[in-house]
Amino acid sequence: MPENTDAVDAGTTVDGTLTNGEETWYTIDLDAEDTISVVFSWAFDEWTEQRVEISISGPDSTVLDLTEVTTDEPPRTAIGATVPEMGTYAVRIASLEGEVPYSVTIDVADEDPNEPNNTRESATEIATGASVDGVVVGDEADWFAFNAVAGEGIELDLTARDLALNRDIEMALFDPEGTDIGVLPADQPSHGAYKTNYDFLATVAPESSDQSVVGAGVAEETGTHHVRVSEVGPDTLHGVVRGFTAYTLAVETVELDQYDPNERRETATPLTPGETIEAVAVGYDHDWYRFDAEEGDEITLDYDVTRDVDLFSTELTLYDPDERVIDSSDRSSEPSIVTAQTTGTYYLHIGQSNVTTPAAFRNRLEYALTVQLNEEVPPAAGVTFADQDSDGTRVAIDEVTVPESGFVAIYDERLITGEDLVEGIRGVSPFLETGSHDQVAVTLADPITETQRLWALTHRDTNDTREFDFVATAGDEDEPYEGETTLVMDDACITIR
Known part of the structure; x- marks a missing residue:
């Protein structure tokens, strides 16, 4: 490495501008098994045709990690490594093309006080209503355990720091049997439950470094539940898990209504026709109800929102005994009337229909529900x-x-x-x-x-x-x-x- 390098401490952020073909070096002293992370940021609106190479080298000049950033790449890119020995390590930033304004954060992972918690069996206990700080290094996973009572809502917050497009974390929620029960806003975990938002170009300012995400679920049985925090898999992020990610995890349990848990058809709450029930819906809650009807019965569903919330509406779906949808609507005023075509047990599902934001995801909507059955009157003899x-x-x-x-x-x-x-x-x-x-x-x-x-x-x-x-x-x-x-x-x- 060149002699004119700048020595930095862990947690240092440096800014600068490189001219075409110019490079700059920073050194940092590390102990064996330290994990270093380098997050490179650039001002999106100031780049046109630039290329930059960033790398980490060991005391013997061996390159431990390297990547090239172009104007086609995201505005935050990370490299990192766990070093094998004590010594002085170097970070190189080089302009391969064009003038490059940049910001680089060089940091070293703090000791994680929760370790060892890399398996479900070794999970660290966390009290509900509390938060815990942790560090995910490389492709490890951190597990946490807490108790929940059947029918309670479980609400999670995960804040990750110094993220980049090629380094991201996710969390997952598990019931006492080890089944993933997590729900995302809009219940569409297309990239893994609770994945932090890494699409910076579409959603956040390029300089943003902290990202928060929420998730939740309903406890269907009383017992020990688990949360897993881990790096997004290499198959998702270009084949390499780089450096570390520091995070804060918060777990909370909340009361829902007396009918929970009724998250599935198999645990549906029985309804007595003519009686009105009052219940609660939240963005991650699925309420199932059941009642019996005879062929020819006129079924009236009277659903009334008694306490509304912004950005959150519910959809009612009625299924016949053959599990066919016979009525589905997003409403809170006009009763729905259908005629039973089959004798048997009918199921009604109430769930969020358009929750896409964390704010709406945990809002409480209160409703009243009445099912009326007007039996078909046979003709008189x-x-x-x-x-x-x-x-x-x-x-x-x-x-x-x-x-x-x-x-x-x-x-x-x-x-x-x-x-x-x-x-x-x-x-x-x-x-x-x-x-x-x-x-x-x-x-x-x-x-x-x-x-x-x-x-x-x-x-x-x-x-x-x-x-x-x-x-x-x-x-x-x-x-x-x-x-x-x-x-x-x-x-x-x-x-x-």
């Missing part, structure tokens, strides 16, 4: 039997309605004289499905030979045989339908032609 001519062997019923399927039987005057009811039957219709039927022809098994009055009486199919068993059981099965005050029947004068 009825029969219309008009005067008619006949040859004595057949008669016609103008209209007959059987609410639960059945028959219509033709009686003579013994129906109303109080004699043996069974003996008064002259003929019976075929089996009639539930509903109304027009012009039902009835063959008289016991024909009439003279003009007289006959009665048409509706009967049930009480034993589901689809056969008229009233006579064979002496009236014990397939009894007549009854109206409010009398049997459901009608009479007609049958004129023999």
Whole structure:
């Protein structure tokens, strides 16, 4: 290295401008196993066609890490290494093309007081409501343990310092069984749960060095939960995990509502139709409810937001017993009305529909929910039997309605004289499905030979045989339908032609 180098201490930030082809060197004394980090920043609006090379060299001039930065690269780039021996190490900044204004931070990782906590089994305990400082070096992971009660919300904050596009960290939340239960704003962990925002060009000023991110989940069982803080994998960030990242992690548990945890269909809260429940929704909460309905029931979902919050709305999704979506809307005013097409258990999911910001992610929205079931009213039993001519062997019923399927039987005057009811039957219709039927022809098994009055009486199919068993059981099965005050029947004068 050149003789005219500048010696710096850990945590030093230096600024400068390099002309085309110029280079500058900085030295720092390190102990064996120290981890050095160099974060190179440039002013985005001052670069046009520049190229810079930055490197770290050991006491024997061996290059430990090196990268080239161009105007196509992000405005913050990191290199770093864990050094093998005590000695003086050098950082080189060289302009390969153009005039380069820059800022470089050279730092050494502090000792992490939480170590060893590189596995779930060796996790460091952290109290809820508290925060802890840590350091992730290279590709290690730091684990923390805390207790949560089933139904509580778990809210996490992670602040990382001196990030760069090619060095980033993430955190993940695990339940007592070791299952990742973490949720991001908008619940879209496309790059890993809680990944700190490293898209500086799109989201933050180039000079920004600290990044915060939030995450959360709902404890579905009481016990020890874990948070893991780790570097984003090499497959994501150009194949190298460089240097270290210092961070602060905060863990908090909060009360939700009496129905939590109901995060999944399997743990859905049962609803009693007609009763109103009052509950809470937050950006990371998923509320599931269930109720039973019969085919033909009219289902009314009355959802009312009683305490609204900005930047946060909920979506209601109703599923039928076959897990098909039959209603979905983002609303808080008009009730939704659908008709049940299948008998069984229906499920209702309430969750955030547009939470994309940390501010909205943990806001509390309060709501009232009522499910009404208006059962389909079956048609009343009825029969219309008009005067008619006949040859004595057949008669016609103008209209007959059987609410639960059945028959219509033709009686003579013994129906109303109080004699043996069974003996008064002259003929019976075929089996009639539930509903109304027009012009039902009835063959008289016991024909009439003279003009007289006959009665048409509706009967049930009480034993589901689809056969008229009233006579064979002496009236014990397939009894007549009854109206409010009398049997459901009608009479007609049958004129023999």
